[in-house]
Amino acid sequence: MILRFVLRRCALAVPSLIGLLVLTFVLIRVVPSDPAAAMAGDAATPEQIAQLRHEYGLDRPVWEQFFVYAGKAVRLDFGESAFSHRPVALDIAQRLPATLELTFAAMAISIFLGVPLGVFAALRHNQWPDFALRMVSVLGVAVAAFWVAIMLQLLFAMELGWLPLRGELSVSVPPPVRLSGFLLVDSLLTGRFDAFGDGLAHLVLPAVTLALGGMASIVRFTRAGVLDTLQQDFVTYERAMGYRRMRLIWRYVLRNSVTATITQIGLLFGGLIAGGVVVEAIYDWPGIGSYTVNAILTGDHQVMLAVTLLIGVVYAVVNILTDLVHGLVDPRLMDRS
Amino acid sequence: MIPVLSVQGLKVSFRTDAGMASVLDDVGLTLERGQVLGVVGESGCGKSTLIRAIMGILPGAARVNAGQIVFEGENLLVFTERELNQQIRGSRIGFIPQDPLLSLNPVFKVGSQLLEIMRDHAPPGTSRADHIQRLVSLLRRLQVPGPDNALERYPHQFSGGQRQRLLIAAALACSPGLVIADEPTTALDVTTQHEILLLLRELVDELDISLLFVTHDLGVVAALCDTVCVIYAGQTVESGPVEAVLRAPSHPYTQALLACHPERSVSFTGIGGTVPSPLRMPTGCRFAPRCGYTEPICAVALPIATRRKSGADVRCVHSG
Ligand SMILES: Nc1ncnc2c1ncn2[C@@H]1O[C@H](COP(=O)(O)OP(=O)(O)OP(=O)(O)O)[C@@H](O)[C@H]1O
Numbered sequence: 001m002i003l004r005f006v007l008r009r010c011a012l013a014v015p016s017l018i019g020l021l022v023l024t025f026v027l028i029r030v031v032p033s034d035p036a037a038a039m040a041g042d043a044a045t046p047e048q049i050a051q052l053r054h055e056y057g058l059d060r061p062v063w064e065q066f067f068v069y070a071g072k073a074v075r076l077d078f079g080e081s082a083f084s085h086r087p088v089a090l091d092i093a094q095r096l097p098a099t100l101e102l103t104f105a106a107m108a109i110s111i112f113l114g115v116p117l118g119v120f121a122a123l124r125h126n127q128w129p130d131f132a133l134r135m136v137s138v139l140g141v142a143v144a145a146f147w148v149a150i151m152l153q154l155l156f157a158m159e160l161g162w163l164p165l166r167g168e169l170s171v172s173v174p175p176p177v178r179l180s181g182f183l184l185v186d187s188l189l190t191g192r193f194d195a196f197g198d199g200l201a202h203l204v205l206p207a208v209t210l211a212l213g214g215m216a217s218i219v220r221f222t223r224a225g226v227l228d229t230l231q232q233d234f235v236t237y238e239r240a241m242g243y244r245r246m247r248l249i250w251r252y253v254l255r256n257s258v259t260a261t262i263t264q265i266g267l268l269f270g271g272l273i274a275g276g277v278v279v280e281a282i283y284d285w286p287g288i289g290s291y292t293v294n295a296i297l298t299g300d301h302q303v304m305l306a307v308t309l310l311i312g313v314v315y316a317v318v319n320i321l322t323d324l325v326h327g328l329v330d331p332r333l334m335d336r337s
Numbered sequence: 338m339i340p341v342l343s344v345q346g347l348k349v350s351f352r353t354d355a356g357m358a359s360v361l362d363d364v365g366l367t368l369e370r371g372q373v374l375g376v377v378g379e380s381g382c383g384k385s386t387l388i389r390a391i392m393g394i395l396p397g398a399a400r401v402n403a404g405q406i407v408f409e410g411e412n413l414l415v416f417t418e419r420e421l422n423q424q425i426r427g428s429r430i431g432f433i434p435q436d437p438l439l440s441l442n443p444v445f446k447v448g449s450q451l452l453e454i455m456r457d458h459a460p461p462g463t464s465r466a467d468h469i470q471r472l473v474s475l476l477r478r479l480q481v482p483g484p485d486n487a488l489e490r491y492p493h494q495f496s497g498g499q500r501q502r503l504l505i506a507a508a509l510a511c512s513p514g515l516v517i518a519d520e521p522t523t524a525l526d527v528t529t530q531h532e533i534l535l536l537l538r539e540l541v542d543e544l545d546i547s548l549l550f551v552t553h554d555l556g557v558v559a560a561l562c563d564t565v566c567v568i569y570a571g572q573t574v575e576s577g578p579v580e581a582v583l584r585a586p587s588h589p590y591t592q593a594l595l596a597c598h599p600e601r602s603v604s605f606t607g608i609g610g611t612v613p614s615p616l617r618m619p620t621g622c623r624f625a626p627r628c629g630y631t632e633p634i635c636a637v638a639l640p641i642a643t644r645r646k647s648g649a650d651v652r653c654v655h656s657g
């Protein structure tokens with residue numbers, strides 16, 4: 001039943017991915033500068049540009065171009081980066097694990113702090129801890145990530161010297177053998193605990209910076225969900241039947257309260273990958289974000305295109321996962337589909 | 338013999354934005370062992386508040402100001418939250434809620450919920466397997482369809498009547514001495530209502546439990562109960578054996594209730610006027626604004642309950 005549920009959601013995602021392909025295709029074609037000229041660079045001769053135009057099929061009918069484009073996208077063939085002169089797909093594969101590692105860390109922080117704080121705020125409804133948390137979570141949403149990043153760098157890296165300023169690993173520490181591409185995972189797999197500790201220290205500041213906004217909204221949604229659930233008849237019933245308070249709140253109430261929070265976490269994940277751009281740039285994190293900033297600055301169309309599609313796919317996958325988690329948390333949804 | 342439950346002079350008030358609302362003011366009742374006591378009254382008269390006070394689950398805005406609640410010889414009002422959870426709720430007092438559709442937790446299996454109750458309240462030394470066995474046999478006795486795998490299913494996979502049977506099983510799971518039911522059939526259709534009532538009556542006789550049954554249906558009282566307690570605006574106005582109260586009602590309110598619906602299914606729309614607000618109660622008899630027998634004294638002094646020839650205790654100056 002779960003499998004059918006997932007397959008259905010996957011099928012539903014296909015049209016939106018096709019839509020994304022069409023959209024990006026149109027965007028490339030209406031971008032005013034000539035893509036072939038941009039790829040060839042400033043010093044290229046008209047013949048070289050024509051050659052490139054032919055190579056990329058830019059001289060063929062529009063619909064044919066689209067199918068060529070779509071076919072290449074499906075095969076992950078995005079051509080070469082004008083900047084690194086390596087296949088874009090390879091560059092991305094190399095950098096994606098760093099971004100995912102950062103994103104997962106930020107997610108973990110915002111969930112494991114945000115959910116309990118949200119429950120706590122709901123239980124202290126309209127008392128001072130609730131007001132304080134509401135203030136902080138409004139700030140968390142409002143304050144720009146780059147400001148937080150710089151403040152954290154100033155305090156913890158420059159002033160106190162507790163944590164590294166930027167990067168993924170100290171220059172003095174040789175990187176572990178690359179297996180999964182995830183630095184922390186690889187250093188554990190190869191027994192390089194020095195690299196693990198150093199990598200973890202480097203991860204803290206960027207992950208905390210990235211986590212703040214998401215944590216604030218998780219606190220708000222969890223608080224609202226718990227307050228709503230506490231009004232339900234079954235909570236009165238469970239109290240009347242002597243459920244222990246801790247189990248009542250953290251198991252029976254919480255599972256009913258997280259529907260909106262899960263939706264929010266799903267949205268956040270996509271948002272974190274996109275929003276990580278600023279954080280990665282500030283902390284010089286070797287992921288997709290800093291790569292994209294580079295591509296934008298140098299007008300590297302192929303890279304921008306590939307990253308856009310990547311984010312689209314991430315959103316689609318996260319949507320499917322969100323639906324799946326909803327179904328697992330609330331069996332009524334699974335039955336309805 | 339001491340009664341299973343005795344409530345005396347209970348007063349409960351709610352803190353509201355408009356001031357203190359006195360919701361229960363001098364409620365009293367007695368439930369003897371093995372009997373069924375019906376608590377009757379219009380919507381808003383404080384029936385659910387009375388039950389919550391007994392189980393210690395009043396909302397934060399409510400206070401018990403006076404009175405005592407004695408269950409099997411122990412004053413429940415001096416119990417801490419923890420003691421109530423460990424010794425009373427779900428173990429010695431079972432609860433059957435009003436709305437079976439809303440009272441089961443929708444995202445947990447029925448089994449998790451019923452076993453959660455037994456986990457904390459079943460006799461020490463019994464294992465989870467014992468609990469499952471006990472629940473399955475209860476579900477079979479209560480005619481829940483598919484009793485062997487019912488615990489593995491979710492609440493939404495059962496009908497309203499079936500869910501009420503699950504909740505009755507939960508109430509009986511730890512062999513309580515007292516079961517409290519808050520309008521347990523109001524949310525069900527007439528046929529199902531009837532089945533559930535018959536079942537409850539059988540279980541009372543079969544399992545030697547006492548039942549406190551809240552309803553606004555005098556027909557149900559006549560069919561199910563041994564004694565009855567009529568509440569009006571947070572006060573017990575008449576109580577006694579069912580035959581006495583229903584055949585020869587003494588209080589004008591009880592008379593009005595019976596007069597507007599001599600048969601089943603009382604909706605109370607027949608009595609003129611409305612229940613006074615708990616924020617502004619009349620100083621004298623609370624029924625005075627709607628009473629057909631009002632005397633000058635009624636508006637000034639609150640009558641006290643006296644025993645009548647019929648055997649009922651009645652709070653009224655009228656000799657009726
Ligand atoms: N949380 C609360 N705050 C303020 N007043 C309340 C609160 N809960 C109940 N009341 C008041 O207490 C009175 C009695 O309510 P209660 O729910 O006990 O009535 P009831 O007899 O069970 O009615 P029904 O038959 O509709 O269930 C009502 O007037 C109601 O307005």
Ligand code: SF4
Nearest residue numbers: 622625628635653654
């Ligand atoms: S005390 Fe007076 S007003 Fe109240 S019920 Fe009796 S006769 Fe009516």
Ligand SMILES: [Mg+2]
Nearest residue numbers: 384385386519
């Ligand atoms: Mg009620």
